[in-house]
Amino acid sequence: MTVIEAHGIRKVYGTLEVLHDVDLSVSEGEILALIGPSGSGKSTLLRLLDLIEPASGGELSVFGIDTVAERGRWLDLRRRMGMLFQRPIVFNSSVYDNVAMGLRYRRAPSGDIDRKVKEALEAVGLSRYIKSRATDLSGGEQQRVALSRVLVTEPEILFLDEPTANLDPGSTATIERIVTGLNRETGMTVIISTHDLAQGQRLAHRVGVMIEGTIAQTGPSHEIFREPKDRRIARFVGVQNIIPGRVVAQREGFTVVEAKGKEILSATPPPSDEVEMIVRGEDISLHRREPGHDEAENVFPATVTAIDPTAPFVNVTIHCGCDIVALVTARRAEALDLREGMEVWVSLQAKAVHLIQR
Amino acid sequence: MVNGNPIIEGFIEAVELIIALDPQVVEITIRSLYISLTATFFAALIALPLGALIYFYDFRGKHAVVSTLQTLYALPTVIVGLIVFLMLSNIGPFGFLRLLYTPGGMIVAQTVLIIPLLMGLTISALSGIDRDKRYTITALGASRLQTVTTIIAEARFAVMAGVLLGFGRAIAEVGTVMIVGGNIRGATRVLTTAIALNTSMANYSLSIALGIILLAVALGVNIALSLVQQR
Numbered sequence: 001m002t003v004i005e006a007h008g009i010r011k012v013y014g015t016l017e018v019l020h021d022v023d024l025s026v027s028e029g030e031i032l033a034l035i036g037p038s039g040s041g042k043s044t045l046l047r048l049l050d051l052i053e054p055a056s057g058g059e060l061s062v063f064g065i066d067t068v069a070e071r072g073r074w075l076d077l078r079r080r081m082g083m084l085f086q087r088p089i090v091f092n093s094s095v096y097d098n099v100a101m102g103l104r105y106r107r108a109p110s111g112d113i114d115r116k117v118k119e120a121l122e123a124v125g126l127s128r129y130i131k132s133r134a135t136d137l138s139g140g141e142q143q144r145v146a147l148s149r150v151l152v153t154e155p156e157i158l159f160l161d162e163p164t165a166n167l168d169p170g171s172t173a174t175i176e177r178i179v180t181g182l183n184r185e186t187g188m189t190v191i192i193s194t195h196d197l198a199q200g201q202r203l204a205h206r207v208g209v210m211i212e213g214t215i216a217q218t219g220p221s222h223e224i225f226r227e228p229k230d231r232r233i234a235r236f237v238g239v240q241n242i243i244p245g246r247v248v249a250q251r252e253g254f255t256v257v258e259a260k261g262k263e264i265l266s267a268t269p270p271p272s273d274e275v276e277m278i279v280r281g282e283d284i285s286l287h288r289r290e291p292g293h294d295e296a297e298n299v300f301p302a303t304v305t306a307i308d309p310t311a312p313f314v315n316v317t318i319h320c321g322c323d324i325v326a327l328v329t330a331r332r333a334e335a336l337d338l339r340e341g342m343e344v345w346v347s348l349q350a351k352a353v354h355l356i357q358r
Numbered sequence: 359m360v361n362g363n364p365i366i367e368g369f370i371e372a373v374e375l376i377i378a379l380d381p382q383v384v385e386i387t388i389r390s391l392y393i394s395l396t397a398t399f400f401a402a403l404i405a406l407p408l409g410a411l412i413y414f415y416d417f418r419g420k421h422a423v424v425s426t427l428q429t430l431y432a433l434p435t436v437i438v439g440l441i442v443f444l445m446l447s448n449i450g451p452f453g454f455l456r457l458l459y460t461p462g463g464m465i466v467a468q469t470v471l472i473i474p475l476l477m478g479l480t481i482s483a484l485s486g487i488d489r490d491k492r493y494t495i496t497a498l499g500a501s502r503l504q505t506v507t508t509i510i511a512e513a514r515f516a517v518m519a520g521v522l523l524g525f526g527r528a529i530a531e532v533g534t535v536m537i538v539g540g541n542i543r544g545a546t547r548v549l550t551t552a553i554a555l556n557t558s559m560a561n562y563s564l565s566i567a568l569g570i571i572l573l574a575v576a577l578g579v580n581i582a583l584s585l586v587q588q589r
Binding site: 050091092102105153159215 | 490491493494495497498499500501504508511512517560589
């Protein structure tokens with residue numbers, strides 16, 4: 001079942017257009033990660049979806065209800081969802097009262113409130129602070145209070161806006177564990193925004209990349225990482241090599257691309273004549289001797305021109321007509337005894353060469 | 359002991375007056391506290407709901423209203439005194455209330471004086487609740503009324519600080535109480551007007567005694583303020 005369906009969403013603040021042409025559909029029980037650079041509109045989109053503020057245009061259905069036509073039902077819909085913000089937000093009252101807020105708004109019986117608040121604080125490991133003033137806690141503890149405050153209301157959709165951006169690894173792990181656990185056990189739908197690619201990959205079933213106010217691509221994370229649709233997405237997901245070239249032939253199911261006199265085989269069908277090759281540094285292997293051609297479709301010699309350690313990896317720039325950056329582990333670099341100016345052999349699988357239109 | 363120095367002698371006498379609970383000093387102090395506390399109470403009763411209303415409702419000219427209020431923080435007390443005097447005098451619209459030269463009239467004057475301050479500070483106290491907190495309240499499923507009560511509860515200490523500042527301004531001012539109260543001995547004489555009068559009559563010891571009390575009140579307000587602001 002689809003719980004969120006958005007078409008052509010637009011949001012304008014004064015003359016500033018923050019979101020445009022956002023299309024998104026989220027299924028029940030899914031964990032969707034919105035990744036993108038800061039300022040790409042992730043937080044704004046989450047607020048629109050959680051009905052905290054209205055969109056300037058477009059269509060939005062939540063739980064199958066058209067939110068544009070039915071403004072009167074926003075409060076009811078909002079009470080079936082919950083949101084955790086980037087900055088830990090607590091109110092100037094006890095931890096207990098903080099966590100009880102959402103239940104009191106819903107006029108839950110006080111016996112229920114008491115039981116649920118105590119359970120929730122137990123789950124995040126803050127029972128001993130139940131009577132403390134929430135503003136006296138550390139940032140990580142405050143964020144856990146904020147998480148329990150959302151979870152006691154048992155939201156069907158949980159929005160997380162960069163929830164662990166300012167937290168220590170311990171608090172981050174606690175929050176991730178609770179969220180994925182709830183998703184598995186209760187089927188809670190989760191939409192998380194993050195600029196941490198690894199977190200998106202770790203948690204989400206599906207990833208949406210937001211660039212400059214719109215969702216540029218959605219798909220499973222491996223697809224986004226290996227087959228970004230355009231240059232901006234490729235840059236954001238950390239592709240080291242974006243090499244302009246031209247399609248010169250097609251043979252045996254491969255596309256032959258020529259870049260500065262060098263021919264490289266790709267498994268992608270040609271999107272156009274002028275293309276860019278997207279190659280992740282970790283897909284390029286370096287060898288001291290010529291490897292067997294059964295290892296990869298592209299095997300060629302090259303010269304090492306630069307070596308930049310970025311522990312625990314090493315970025316190795318090699319020249320073979322065009323410049324290519326390979327990412328090898330520090331250990332592998334040692335074993336190869338890499339030095340600037342030395343000759344190496346390069347192997348690169350055709351399916352690791354993704355082509356996009358130039 | 360330095361003989362003949364009127365300041366030092368006055369100071370010593372002042373301390374004696376306070377320790378001995380001189381009836382005149384006690385009476386003036388109690389009247390001052392009564393008038394300014396009552397004025398602060400009524401001003402708060404009017405200004406806090408009005409300030410909240412201005413904060414929560416969007417209307418045209420809201421910005422102008424807020425800047426006008428902020429300008430009125432520095433409203434000269436003699437101007438307020440003059441206006442209230444004219445209103446309460448026989449030629450004014452409220453002359454029939456017979457409040458001129460009574461503590462009641464002074465309460466009215468001080469109430470008028472600090473209402474803009476209390477309204478303005480209430481608005482800024484509520485504005486101090488940042489955007490993310492308001493989003494959080496909305497996201498937790500608060501209705502419109504629940505949102506308003508949560509924001510007011512969250513701003514309670516800042517609002518209280520505003521009320522304390524209003525009381526501080528009321529008890530320390532001399533302009534309105536002088537004009538509207540008339541500084542009548544045993545009836546409308548308060549700390550500030552008594553200091554002004556006794557100083558001009560070279561009755562320094564009484565002035566210094568009352569000055570010490572006024573400073574102590576101001577100090578008390580400040581201590582209360584810092585306690586509130588720590589919350």
